[in-house]
């Protein structure tokens with residue numbers, strides 16, 4: 392018979408802990424960490440939801456006092472002993488000191504973050520809002536520091552150093568990818584695979600001509616100017632335009648489908 396998870400989620404137990412505060416002995420559970428068990432998650436959630444602000448504040452103070460007495464810091468992870476213990480657990484569990492150093496875990500985390508953005512259109516806005524609330528006046532200096540760091544370590548190109556052409560191209564491509572996500576069913580109805588050596592999204596009236604004629608990037612990245620193209624065809628097309636600016640403009644005005 393299968394042993395079920397100790398926490399009552401109904402799933403089979405796949406992990407055994409070394410010890411547990413509740414039983415003073417090993418317990419069998421559905422995940423490496425009790426916090427990952429859906430039953431535990433649900434209990435914690437409803438417990439916290441029932442608390443008043445005052446209770447929350449009291450619990451917070453109590454936790455800080457305990458940590459201070461036990462670890463010499465209000466945050467337990469700041470204690471070297473706890474840090475060493477955590478490192479040992481991580482190495483045992485994931486084979487690396489920090490789970491994000493493990494490629495599989497990193498990919499899994501990245502894909503679930505991506506999914507969260509896809510599932511909820513307000514996610515990005517809410518994150519920015521909560522950061523602003525959390526950091527208050529400091530928010531602007533934090534974002535500019537992030538930018539400086541990313542520019543310094545070469546992850547981002549300093550906008551001031553980009554040529555005007557590169558900025559224009561960047562803007563068009565940025566708008567294009569946003570639009571592509573939104574209207575994938577229209578731009579790529581056959582769901583052709585996209586990639587450097589596969590199909591690509593082509594700008595029928597070319598980005599270069601748009602740049603030379605000072606056309607608004609949003610017009611070049613308009614749905615009426617996008618089509619799927621095999622990569623070698625796209626490469627040989629280079630800066631050629633396969634429709635005139637007039638045709639493009641009138642298609643946009645009419646609002647007809649490409």
Ligand SMILES: [Zn+2]
Pocket residue numbers: 396397398399400401402420421422428429430
């Ligand atoms: Zn469980």
